[in-house]
Amino acid sequence: MAYITGPDVVKYACTCGLLKPITHLYFCRYCTQIRCSFCVCHEIDSNFCGKCSENIPSSEARLKKNRCGNCYVCPSCQQDLSTRIASKGSANPEEAKSTPKKMYYLLCQFCRWSSRDVGIPDQSTVTGGWPKRENVHANRLQELVDSYKAIILASKKHQQDKEKKKRVKCLSYTDRTGVTAAAIRKRLGLPADMTHPMLKNRPKNPEPAKAKSEVEDLPDSIFTEPLNLAEIMSIEQRLLQPEQQPTTVDKLFPVHKQLSIKRSLRCRSCEHNVSKPEYNPNSVKFKIQLFAYYIIPEIRIVTVEPLRSGKTSELIVKFTNPTQHQTTITFFELDLDEVESVVTEEVAEVAESFEQSLYLQEKQQLSLPSLGSLSQPSSLLASRTPSITVKPRRIKEDLNCKIGIPESSFILLPRDDAAEYDDSGDSHNIQDDPKLVKWRKSNKAFIRLYVTPNEDLPLNSEVTCGFVMQHIYTNTITSKVENKEPQQYNHKVKVFLTLGNSVGCD
């Protein structure tokens, strides 16, 4: 398993231009393109608590501020707190025979902090109505929010009224007859209404805060009394409770545990999911898992001869076919400059396509009412605005080693899980180029390649080579739907191998 967690020696180029090991890549079946976590759209599927594994609906999670209602973490070391039972005898000695009452308190098994340390009384229920701390300024701040909302609403309304007035030229019927509000007031003998319309029903401004010229001075005890470090909290502990930010340990309160999420990933260009987990928090399975590891042949380095600058060395790599379909592997020369020209072309396309999509969007909005019956593919996803495809970047990798591209191609047999138990030996009947294929077994093949590090390569520098691998990708989606033969595509992947450091001449 070291190759998964260890250094990434074999890297595949994602469509977006980033190099990643195959375990970090996805393959969109609909676009037949490689995707990675950088170039897909992440979405939140479900919320759950990591301790009690309870699935929490998003509306409830929002209400509880993305925290679990029942689980707590230690305010001192951030580990999960566990609930402990303490039996408490009755206070009255005469009733000593009665069953002791169960009381609960919270304890951290790691740092031994407990809710009793800060004087929180033991609770009689397991979930416990553990006391919450209120923000002392909450009332004042709520008042401010309400008045700000009112002020902004009033000014918005005022602005809208103004626009309305501009539109309606003929103000009212009374204007034509000459009986205006001002004229009526005059006739009735009332003083003219001088208040500005803005001032009428104007929301009240909040009371401004008063500044004080007396400031809190340092207590004199700070200069004389020794400091007990155990009582003063560290910055991490303070920031765990952002509202209070307590400075001394006696103000530590248990903190509700932050919820975790399950994520689904969506391809940006075709809006299909490339990964979707099951809802159940206990399940580690997926509903949709289009991992590149299941589709694209995996390459591992088996052996490489010592690498010397300018000298050719033999490299043996293993190809594994993860699919149920036979595939043919062909090698091509990797040219990064060529890549760039493709990229720039695509960039221009992206810029155009974006404008087009904006235009389409507008058009669609206009046309939808009249042409509602026309089913457009994107109208299925009406709630989602189409994603923007981020332009692919240039691959950042300097190749300092040439690789001899073999002219012949070879076949990789489909994966057969039962082959391991088959003792009948290799019964395949494939005419292999003996120069290329060193050995093969079931869906694996060991391939011999020749690499030549550049002449000007200094000693002990990392040798990197790259090639383009073309494999046949068999698309099974359409065949299932339309009962057709599975479609086959030639799919090209750029592969980069880090072969190790170069050594001196012998």
Add this chain to the structure above:
Amino acid sequence: MPIYESLSSDKLSVVLDIGAAYTKFGFTGEFSPRSIITSEVLCSKTKKLRRIWDYESAEDLYDLLVDFIHVIFFKYALLSPKDKPVIIVESLLCPTTFRETLAKVLFYHYEMSMMFILPSHLVCLASLAIDSAMVVDVGYKEAVVIPICYSFPVVKAWQALPLGGEAIHNNLRTLLSSSNTGIQDLPESTLENIKVRCCFVTKKYRADQLGSAKPEIATCPDVKYPIGGAEHMTVTGKVRERAFELLYEEDNDHLCLSTMILDALLQVDRDLRQKLMGNIVLIGGSVMVPGFKARLKEELEMQLKNNRYSKLNISTIAFHSLPCKENYAAFLGGALYGATELLNMKSLTRETYFKENRLPDWINFKENVHCA
């Protein structure tokens, strides 16, 4: 996204204040940030934590921000960022590269619908309901003073000095290594903890005494600070009191925290000066240390007696106390602004951003034409 979620009346939008050391993240209409996290991401290449403000280029920053915003949304906010508005609280002196890259990340990579950018110095007054104040922001990298007059930041009077958490940590490192032999490379997190747990801002007369060759006062008690579990280090009383002194010691240009405030005041119309000095608001994490306000007042009073500032004729100096902790004061302002309709009225939408292909900024002449 379920359909009822979009119909619920109280929409929560994310408010972000990306500071040099800590990022304050929360939702609109809430009075404290959900979490305060370090502005760092794990670099995928080197497997080390990297501060996002230590970026090398715009492309580098783009990658750092993509990772960082991902952590905020999927670890803390638990919200799909697509088609959601976001409120960004930032300093008026925020570098253009940073602002533009952030907008690019939010609009292109995360496809957010709206971005509401608020200047931190202005919005922090929302929680006090005042419209004129001298706002002093002492953060990690620098201290920035910008006077706000009748809800307008007087940007021409801005003052900034590299006095903040970073400078204090460096000062503390030198002080500690001179008093403890063998202790050289303390990590920044340890220094920060020593700072918040042991150090404080002392009084002026004590600072003068400690600065002289033979102090006539007894220093405060030493502290034995554990390092790495097994070792101890002595944080002497002198170090504890002197760690913050560089904020008040005038540098070669005769500038320090107190002169910054008064220099900013000199740039403001003289009718407003007394009003501003009667409304000083201190924000930023570094002002939370005990004794900071008292010492600043002492220093300001002393400086006002100086020839340099005697023409200011200030009679009283008054400070506001915020209804929150100072380190998230700017965030709180953003949350209050974001709770109102202003979010829908004044935000920069994705469509406008793509059409104009630029981010509005106060230094841009185009924005200032409308005001005239």
